[in-house]
Amino acid sequence: MPHTSSIRITELRLPIDHSPEALAEAIAKRLDLKHSPSLVYTVFKRSYDARGKSTQILLSYIVDVQVDDAAQMLKRFAGDKNISATPDTRYHFVGHANALSAQKKRPVVVGFGPCGIFVALVLAQMGLKPIVVERGQAVRQRTQDTWGLWRKKILNPESNVQFGEGGAGTFSDGKLYSQIKDPKFYGRKVLTEFVKAGAPEEIMYVSKPHIGTFRLVSMVEKMRAEMIALGAEIRFGAKVTDVLIENGQIQGVQLADGDIIESNHVVIALGHSARDTFEMLHKRRVFMEPKPFAVGFRIEHPQSLIDKARFGKYAGHPILGAADYKLVHHAANGRAVYSFCMCPGGTVVAATSEPNRVVTNGMSQYSRNERNANSGIVVNITPADYPETAPTDLALAGIEFQRFWESRAFVLGGEDYSAPAQLVGDFVSGRASSEFGRVQPSYKPGTKLGSLDSSLPSYAIEAIREALPAFDRQIKGYFMHDAVLTGVETRTSSPLRITRGDDMQSLNVKGLYPAGEGAGYAGGILSAGVDGIKVAEAVALSLTQP
Template identity: 40%
Template sequence: MVKEIEIVLLPHEVTDETVLYRKASESLKTALKRIKDVKIVKRSIDARSRKVVYRVKAEVYIDENNTPEIFSVNYPNVSDKKPVLIVGAGPAGLFAALRCIELGLKPVLLERGKDVRQRRRDLALINKNGLINPESNYCFGEGGAGTYSDGKLYTRSNKRGDVQYVLRTFVAHGAEEDILIDARPHIGTNKLPQIITAIRENILNAGGEVHFDTKVTELLIEAGSIKGVKTADGNIFTAEALILATGHSARDVFRLLRRQGLSIEAKSFALGVRIEHPQSIIDQAQYHCAVRDPYLPPSYYSLVEQVDQRGVFSFCMCPGGIIAPCATGYDEIVVNGWSPSKRNNPYANSGTVVQVNLTDVSNPEDPFSLLDYQAETERRAWTAGGGNLVAPAQRMIDFVNGKLSNDLPSNSYLPGAKSADLRDVLPDEIHSRLQKALPAFGRKMKGYFTNEAILVGVESRTSSPVRIPRDRETLQHPQAKGLFPCGEGAGYAGGIVSAAIDGMNCADAVKKLLT
């Protein structure tokens, strides 16, 4: 017999099996000797009161043993099956490929960047020398932007597909099983490359193809139907279906579609800065303590405020994290954040952004209007930083008071930060709302509003400023049969899990087309 219970545990009790069994016995009023196993299926931290606890949902096995689940994959061989082109090897592309294999289709994955191992060298040049490879960076390459930007798996995408299936697939490829039970699952940038490599190896072992350093420069369309693609090296890949999963930073792909007469449209996004505090300040505020309990992880926060009829909110919060340089071009500054699996760095950072709407541009009918708005802000950040990926930055209270910071606090941004007035970087509608929101955030969270915090500009790649339209039922572009816009870059996802789900949904739609 298996029964489900909900119990409350102190931080030091959550890994103590003896306490877990005793609590289960007390909750069910069942003799301890009858309990054969207690399996935690969900756990979350409750820090609403001064006494921080874990809330745990568990399955209790009474008078019967629990058979441990084995996470493995056994994909069929599809080497001689019908090919499906997948452009982009981020979460959407990789999960689309895996789903194609399950459906008996052969994925042919084309990635403009390098594999994860080679990519590391380009990231080292970015961080140490401020040198950008426009084809291999934090955004482009195997695994996409998610590989080297944290691996946070928290999502609200349950209505779009099976979140647990995505998490279990990650576990089957090497992720810790904790991601199946944590309320805010996280893999960590240090562990993601091995997982992504394992996914690629399974694609290849099943007879799929993966091509790196392969940039698509033309879609081959005849009589309104996809026939294949041409790449920068002159090669042609043919197929009747193409899943376009190129990510939110592939601006050349948007322009390629427009040149070929395919419709695209401007889409609202969010823009702001990345804010970094000492992690100790966040822990003290959220855990109501002077020093964080060693049994508790570094704390996170989520803040939102309405300012002048527009939302200002924290985004992609990284406890124990690092601010990363995520530009994809030579004359732009873009920042993001990531954390290692242990989240043991001394800083906490979060994107803090304001919604950008079509009303913010003079030519809203232009599909590139918000992309140009985004790019211009990134160029101003480059100019304010002075080059070599040095980012413009300001202390928090100085920012609100319109004062140039005399110096900057130590921070995690490796290319370096330069004191600047962020009014010279951010559009007025963004800057003014951030100025009003930060003190309000400070009233919500003790210690948040401090000059020990640094604002680093700019956080601009929160989502794609362009949407590639697709039919709601078939998921195909209305002007090109067999073209399936997919994931964040197409405007249909907002993170690793939602992108993975969208990739699988597109693979399902491809199967319907080709059957």
């Protein structure tokens, strides 16, 4: 019986409208095989190259092919950099519950966003039965609370876009790609679990996978059900108000209702908006330090304009879908201006978690078929920029910086959670806007036209004014007079880092594991999930090994 094994082919290019049989034929030709119909292969990755949009857009494949003798095949193509052994991308658990772990207190996971979900899921799959505490509500109740702000201008500070099951990523584009280094293929574990929970199979191989809010809701519920079936305990409306520390060792957490959960392994998987929890941890002298982030506006264009600029005659092709973009400009004042969290065919949403503040973000559904494209256009901020709004302690100064400009946006928007807005042409020319043009803003609960000049620091306004016309050289039509800017985008990432060592534990509190976006170690759903897996492994090793 011949031994069957697998090899990988990269950079296999085909026209975007190739026939279903063409890929198998290309594989057979590449490997000098005679019978393409009998080939067994899987697509590991499919991306597109739109640089030839005026002539031909090409699809680029990475495929894993079953062959009778991989070693012999690799020997034949020893000098070919695009043919190699297929790596093992399966996830391997670092341990499982044992007699030692049974003697220890159960691990606690604070926060149930993408990072906390994967910490809890992996721990549960290893039999370690975590206790999850989430200040917000279960995802369906949370969705109703979020719509309360968007439709009725009623904010629930504990259940909103930022807080609740699924985290901030639930109300986003559901992007599942990242530029993090991932040599152990943890990202494949994240995607595999999402598919198991109901995500489309294509997220395993398309170059820029996304899910969208509606699908994320049901997926999160299925993942929660699996954790509970494996022995996890999940508490909603359970806000951590204190951490119990003795002699530099975590002993547990205290909840707002007075309940104490004892544990020597506590994962702090906060989102970037858990400001009161950051303040509590700082009061308890958990080591943290300020880090850079970015602030800016949301910009909206017709999605059709972006599609045409990016894809030319192939705009609207079903394989390509709605076009995205990534832009950067280095302004004369030394600031970097760049696009952030671009949402094709989506909407701009209200994302505040504190009363009397306005925060914007972007969101898309899986279909990405709304009229407008939107993206953050943001400017880099460093701790050196904090002093004008800073308290005496720099570790929390980024939070105060964000609050200052969010409060300003609330006033500029009319003090009812409407957001201040301005047409792009008027913004660059320095004149207030009085009526919308071809682009109607999608932000709910509403917008108030005027001037954005006082909504951000002067250096940010100056840099964005310079960048918008410059972006037109990269995307024709981008500097569109009646494209809309909506302010303000302040929560691009955490303004601080709860620093940890190589063992994933706090530098000065043993057993406390800072994790995910709020702790400064992730940016987006995929990277947060990956960080959650890494932290879960560290906790598991501590629980199961002497």
